[in-house]
Amino acid sequence: MIDWIERQRYIIDFTLSSLLRRKVKNFGLLALYTLIVFILASTMFFTYSIKKEASIILSESPEIIVQKLSAGRHDQFPLSQMETLKKIRGVAEVLPRLWGYYYEGGLGANYTLLVPPVTTNKNGIEETTDSITSVENKENAPDNPDKPLFQYNDTKLKPGTIIIGQGIARTRNSHVGDFMPFRAYDGSIVGFEIKGILSSESELVSSDLILISEQDFRSLFGIGNDFVTDVTVAVVNPHEVSTVASKIVNILPDSRPITREDILRTYESIFNWRGGMMIVIFSAAVLAFVIFAWDKASGLSAGERQEIGILKAIGWETSDVILMKFWEGAVISLTAFFSGAILAYIHVFFTGSLIFEPALKGWSVLYPHFVLTPFISVEQLATLFFITVIPYTVATIVPTWRAATIDPDSAMRHSGD
Amino acid sequence: MIELSKVRKVFNADNPNEFSALNGVSVKISQHQLTVLTGPSGSGKTTLLSIIGCMSRPTAGRVRLDGRVISSLPERFLTDIRRKTFGFIFQQPNLIKGLTVLENVMLPAYPLGESYSLLKAKAIFGLDSLGIANKANAKVEWLSGGEAQRASIARALINNPSIIIADEPTAHLDTNLSFRFMEIIENFKTEGKTVIISSHDPLVYNSSLVDRLIKLRDGQIEG
Known part of the structure; x- marks a missing residue:
């Protein structure tokens, strides 16, 4: 067991030094990766919290609002x-x-x-x-x-x-x-x-x-x-809201009852739509990242291939090389994931979504200025993790496996006759 | 004792560029001796060394190490034998740039999970015995050709192998450094290690240290 731990330590140590040896490339990748996680996490945190916030505030609103309709339009x-x-x-x-x-x-x-x-x-x-x-x-x-x-x-x-x-x-x-x-x-x-x-x-x-x-x-x-303008109706039994609403329509056919659930659904769809729109806009950036990451992860450079050859020639197993590359992918993707998520948390809950404010809150002159209460669901974080960390880590392993299964004598061939 | 019987190695089999590097080589290499493989370029020296050192498998034939057939073992077992039994010295030092000399020397032992302090002490001892302990913390890019080769020798010795394999070790060394290299080989012999070198450098194959000279041509042993 101690040997196993030591082995992991050596390989992680070597991985970190490998990352630092290719500083510019890896920091560039990390920055871009963090930015993508930041955008996705900001959008997710914002839409989830604002919906939650709205539902809490609206829980105090009337159970049913009754409007009069005239020619299909709201009348007095x-x-x-x-x-x-x-x-x-x-x-x-x-x-x-x-x-x-x-x-x-x-x-x-x-x-x-x-x-x-x-x-x-x-x-x-x-x-x-x-x-x-x-x-x-x-x-x-x-x-x-x-x-x-x-x-x-x-x-x-x-x-x-x-x-x-x-x-x-x-x-x-x-x-x-x-x-x-x-x-x-x-x-x-x-x-x-x-x-x-x-x-x-x-x-x-x-x-x-x-x-x-x-x-x-x-x-x-x-x-x-x-x-x-309209009237609000309070209902004795909250489970009968929809029954009462249908009775109102029957008795006053020219009226329109709007229940609290209707309003909440509208809020949900508005913020879902806005959040979705943000993601569509940034999907081009996400796509660019995917291509970049795939290229970086799947295309090992000549230097990296030679390094793998040397490691195998001096006694590393294929599994050791894959483990090293796994740690490399994990270090980059986890660092990006946590940095992006923490930055998004600060951005959404401390700066009021400074960057995405106009798109997410609406286009009114009177932007509401408010500090969102942080609501984060584990489900959301897990989703974010699965769409960012897992694909990258997997993408790094496949090509490494291909490179690491070649005969170790390639290192000798590289220099031999 | 290493024993090869009717070993063949074919590259790019069933392709138009198929090439047979070894054609039925049978040879026995004794322990505690210095054996030199010599022959012109393309004669199959490096291929034979890589098969002896468990770096690649023969297409046909058998390889025995101390009586045990190792040519048909899965990669995992082959790797285990390679890192515990063999130490490799390449024509180029093949050190990993950006790491220090000490880290490069310790690298082959990382997957074994030895304690760090013990491993470091072994590496320093190896560097010291080759006279480059003062370069332990230097990046390998800063080393001279001779220092880089000695660093690669220290790396080959880190797991205390019983067999040292060297492929054209003097190809990039001047005469003085080549003599220094042969002094190191002499020490290996004194310690009772088996040494197998491929070389077409007369300074190596004409050395009085050589116990046996095997001449290769067109993938076969001459004479």
């Missing part, structure tokens, strides 16, 4: 139909929502305006819910593991005031106390005072969000008091 929802929804068996609560988009031509940015939900407290008084709480820099804000969709608290949203998302504050360079002008539906200009800025934790979904009072929302967009 009549408040009178809320009572119809409340009567459906299995429905726990129906809440109206007022939200819309506002395009600011100057910045080329699109904002989402939302009236915070209103609930009735135990005294029968309607109040803005604070289950979605706390603004940025609020000292007593505890770390909420559930990560609300957006958070505000202490700041009372009164008519004439708004609370804006981090992306808007950054793009406009706006601060609390500033006034933000809007052009109303009738062409008049109205200004709202910024009372707060939404928390950075929820930025993935609140970057472009503006919270506004119901009164201001209706006057800005000219929406009558009998209509809302």
Whole structure:
């Protein structure tokens, strides 16, 4: 056993010195290899984490959203139909929502305006819910593991005031106390005072969000008091969401229920598509690497062939030579794999995917600035390992086996008569 | 005792460029002696040496080492015999560039897994006995021709072989270095090693150290 360990040590030692003897070639290969692993790992880490992040944040979103359709398009929802929804068996609560988009031509940015939900407290008084709480820099804000969709608290949203998302504050360079002008539906200009800025934790979904009072929302967009944008439906038994959704369609044929699962599926496909697109773009680089690596790994240079001949002539077995080349391939591919994966981890989770940001996050003016919580699945790393390390290591062994099985007297022939 | 009977070696068999290097060679080589194979270029000296040293197998015929038939052994066993029994000195030093003299000398013993300190001590001892211990940590590219050859001799001796095989060892040495080489061979004889050299250098085959001279021509033994 000790002999076996010593033998491995000698061969690894010789392998490392062999690699160092061909420094330029091997470092070039290592750099390129690391870059490929870095690109693949960055894309994988990013798409996986963002999907995970989105699913956690969206787990707080309504179970069903009901929209009214008119000629196949989203229309304003009549408040009178809320009572119809409340009567459906299995429905726990129906809440109206007022939200819309506002395009600011100057910045080329699109904002989402939302009236915070209103609930009735135990005294029968309607109040803005604070289950979605706390603004940025609020000292007593505890770390909420559930990560609300957006958070505000202490700041009372009164008519004439708004609370804006981090992306808007950054793009406009706006601060609390500033006034933000809007052009109303009738062409008049109205200004709202910024009372707060939404928390950075929820930025993935609140970057472009503006919270506004119901009164201001209706006057800005000219929406009558009998209509809302859509309604949310809470279901008593979470397993009955799809049953309730189909009942809603039956009772209100001109409505469209959207379940939380539908939204999650959309997110999944968007980020899968973006991740896939990145990989397609970089597949040319991957292909170039494969050709380079195959050439390097499979085509032994004359010097390497002669070296193998010498080793065999002085008493190395074919298996010793293959073991040496195996270690050579393993050292290069494992170094590249770990360096690439660690660099990708830093890139995605510490620099916010600086390099691939535009392609992966979208093309909006208001890029969400957020730090992803690191989520890495073992499955992902194993996949990456199998598509990078294994092919290279195998590619180095096959040609070596061919070269190492020739008669060792080639070393003598090389110099003999 | 090494015994060859009716050994033939054909290269590129069944091809238009088929070439027969040895044509039925039968010879016995005694232990503890210096045997020299001589003959013109292409006479089959190197081929015969490579078959004796288990570097290649004969196409036909048998090779016995101390009575045991070794010509039909699988590669793994052949390699084992080669590294424990034979030490090779090539026409070119065939040292691996980029490594130090010490590393080159230790190289044949790596697959055996000996302890490093023991192996290093053996290598230093070998280099010292050949007068180049001071070059142990030098890269082989920096050695002179004579030093490189002595380094390759030290490498051939690292596994303490009983048989030394040298293929045209003086081909690239000047007269002075060739005499130095023959002094080393004399020491091997004194130590009781069997030495087999192929050479067409008169300085070698006319040496008083030679016990037996085998002349080859066209793949056969003359006379």
